[in-house]
Amino acid sequence: MIVVFDTNIWKANLYLRSEVAAAVKFFLNKKSAKVGLPEIVKLEVEHHLRKDIEKDRSQIISGHSKLLAYFGKIHEVKLPEGAQIDELVAGYFNETGFDIKGVPLRWSQKIGQAVKVYSTEERRDTR
Numbered sequence: 001m002i003v004v005f006d007t008n009i010w011k012a013n014l015y016l017r018s019e020v021a022a023a024v025k026f027f028l029n030k031k032s033a034k035v036g037l038p039e040i041v042k043l044e045v046e047h048h049l050r051k052d053i054e055k056d057r058s059q060i061i062s063g064h065s066k067l068l069a070y071f072g073k074i075h076e077v078k079l080p081e082g083a084q085i086d087e088l089v090a091g092y093f094n095e096t097g098f099d100i101k102g103v104p105l106r107w108s109q110k111i112g113q114a115v116k117v118y119s120t121e122e123r124r125d126t127r
Helices: 007-012 021-029 039-071 082-095 107-125
Strands: 002-004 033-040 100-103
Touching: 007 039, 033 039, 039 082, 039 100
Parallel strands: 002 033, 033 100
Antiparallel strands: none
């Protein structure tokens, strides 16, 4: 059995690291099932994961700055930066615990989907 998750399922369940994802992982392991990972979904998930990490990082920095203003002096917060984020995103699917089977797409499909994804992101960023 091969199960394919849409990008929204990966994202909505903390990139399949939530309690629900743990139950799904247990079920799939019991059934010896694989997770089919279309290349476009992989690219979308990596894109969203990076953006979410950067957003969360910015919120922590902003919150830390406010606390610093309140207290005058607090411990520095060490947050992941460029190379660490790149490494996490690049190795993300290897660390999921799922038995993943890649599903390559033809170039014409990839280009059309990639244009759709990035044009959607640009519209969101300008709002």
